[in-house]
Amino acid sequence: MVLENLGSKLKDSLKKLVKASHIDKNVVEELTEDIKKALISSDVNVKLAESLCDKIKRRALAEKPAKTLTAREHTVNIIYEELTRFLGGEREEIKIEKKPTIILLEGLFGSGKTTTAGKLAKFYKKRGYKVATVQTDTFRPAAYDQLKQLSKEADVKFYGEEKEKNPVKVIKKYESDFKKFDVVIVDSAGRDALNSELIKEIKNIDKTLKPHEKLLVISADIGQAAQKQAQAFYDTTGITGIIVTKLDGTAKGGGSLAACSISGAKVKFITIGEKLNDIEHFKPKNFVSRLLGMGDLETLLEKAKEAISTEDAEEAGKRLMEGKFNLNDLYTQLETMKKVGPLKQITQMVPGMGAMNVPKDALQKQESQMKVWKFAMDSMTPEERENPDIITGSRVERIAKGSGRSVQEVRGLIKQYNQMKKAMKMLGSPKKMQKFMKMFGQGKLPLNF
Ligand SMILES: Nc1nc2c(ncn2[C@@H]2O[C@H](COP(=O)(O)OP(=O)(O)O)[C@@H](O)[C@H]2O)c(=O)[nH]1
Ligand SMILES: [Mg+2]
Known part of the structure; x- marks a missing residue:
């Protein structure tokens, strides 16, 4: 399961709550201390974890439970509400209304862009949309074959030019075809860091393509460092959302999710494995209830x-x-x-x-x-x-x-x-x-x- 460590620590702290004979200041303090430790061990920024837990503590001690709730249920509910808010609260899904809806993926090397392009293609294909992918990563020679292969697997149309060096030319060559599709997913090249070359390249693609969504693909294993990265992309290229990848393989996932949630753009999808099906909408409410063992x-x-x-x-x-x-x-x-x-x-x-x-x-x-x-x-x-x-x-x-x-x-x-x-x-x-x-x-x- 995603964030298994964090989830089991949070569940353990809730179990203590269930076992306590009654709920008083000591119990609440111990509980919030446990939650704080659990979050920090998942690389959530210490200050963020502290302020979240202070809020939980304040609310748990000050608010009277609603008539229908026991004191325990009331406390669990506060934790649930605050964790959900912490991860961005309610949010809108990406709507596929305009035909075509164009989604541009951007991000650094190895963050999972190309794999995610394949996953998104399958995600929308399964929902009955007509989908195409476009490879504009002309920087890495293998990128063309990688997305072509994934698109074949997802059974969607693929556009790309193996020998072309200019991403804008790839788009220009095929853009008149895009209107045949409901969703067009465009992969792009990364760099080791967000340097001026990458910013310029993304801006050029953006100008020609005019995407409806610009999604930053960020790997969960960088933990809380995701905030700086997300903010930098938000400021320079104006992303509309974030996809956090590789949440299956890191203990730092909590940190990266929390970090992305406070950047200007919100997390829209998470990916949880290497297979094409391993992608889901990120819905904080559902995510937190699963994390706390309340089911989804x-x-x-x-x-x-x-x-x-x-x-x-x-x-x-x-x-x-x-x-x-x-x-x-x-x-x-x-x-x-x-x-x-x-x-x-x-x-x-x-x-x-x-x-x-x-x-x-x-x-x-x-x-x-x-x-x-x-x-x-x-x-x-x-x-x-x-x-x-x-x-x-x-x-x-x-x-x-x-x-x-x-x-x-x-x-x-x-x-x-x-x-x-x-x-x-x-x-x-x-x-x-x-x-x-x-x-x-x-x-x-x-x-x-
Ligand atoms: N475990 C796991 N691996 C992933 C996930 N997403 C991507 N990867 C792997 O990360 C590596 C880099 O992915 P790639 O899409 O080529 O990154 P790009 O350079 O941003 O295009 C590949 O080996 C992928 O299989 C994920 O959600 N979970
Ligand atoms: Mg790639």
């Missing part, structure tokens, strides 16, 4: 939505409503889960489950069990998948043999299927949906899901 259903649903095509989802939804649910649907669901991400990542986003700390081996077991199910399902006839009730005695044995699994494993699959069918039936009416979500929130269902 919205991001999970967004991911699930993009994993299932609308048609499949509609069909599955219809079947569920009609109470029809067979092993083919289960199979599709397993495939979807594979696309959404490993179970560990999913459980972090389900409210209540993040904090539950599901044992690692339980998740691994669940994942390997799913593989077994897939093998078993591959050995079934279409009729059996369509109507699993007919799978009895000799069929179980045949399926077990055919898939190289044990009879017990095949029976386990059928049992699981029956449980899921029951759970799915609950989704039929809004009231039942509520009940389902409640159980989901209490962490009762997901592991059987």
